[in-house]
Amino acid sequence: MADEELLLDLLNSTPQVAGVEQDLLEQTEAWALTRSRDGRQALAAVRSVLQDVVRGDEPPSALTPFLRDVRQVPTMTADGVTWTLEAPAAHRTVVRVVLAWSELEATKASRLRPCENPECRLFLLDRSKANTARWCSMAVCGNRMKARRHYQAKTRA
Numbered sequence: 414m415a416d417e418e419l420l421l422d423l424l425n426s427t428p429q430v431a432g433v434e435q436d437l438l439e440q441t442e443a444w445a446l447t448r449s450r451d452g453r454q455a456l457a458a459v460r461s462v463l464q465d466v467v468r469g470d471e472p473p474s475a476l477t478p479f480l481r482d483v484r485q486v487p488t489m490t491a492d493g494v495t496w497t498l499e500a501p502a503a504h505r506t507v508v509r510v511v512l513a514w515s516e517l518e519a520t521k522a523s524r525l526r527p528c529e530n531p532e533c534r535l536f537l538l539d540r541s542k543a544n545t546a547r548w549c550s551m552a553v554c555g556n557r558m559k560a561r562r563h564y565q566a567k568t569r570a
């Protein structure tokens with residue numbers, strides 16, 4: 414899985430179902446790659462901070478603790494220096510998502526954002542040229558918000 418997708422999947426792993434927040438880290442086989450308890454706890458912790466950072470409720474510096482003990486180690490080869498990322502085994506996925514977020518910030522700033530449906534807790538990564546997507550899913554939130562605006566316009570009239 415591309416790290417960008419991994420990041421989006423993690424951000425979207427706390428959907429609301431009938432007004433109750435779910436935790437897909439505990440429920441979904443897709444996260445079986447982080448089978449260790451430590452790994453899952455660290456992922457849940459970084460997820461919560463990343464969600465706040467993307468919503469603008471926390472500064473990016475709130476992610477600093479998740480990069481503790483992470484190092485780039487140089488190795489000299491025939492082609493020059495190559496860099497290897499070293500991170501504690503249990504936190505490798507955490508480091509991947511933080512770096513994926515940082516990469517998105519650097520290359521596609523503002524394309525990662527919360528869904529505009531206030532009842533939706535999901536995020537979207539806008540890949541459209543115009544960068545004007547507003548909902549995590551046109552089929553779900555887009556239609557729901559349009560129907561609501563239509564209803565409000567009708568009841569106001």
Ligand SMILES: [Zn+2]
Pocket residue numbers: 528529530533534535548549550554
């Ligand atoms: Zn949504």
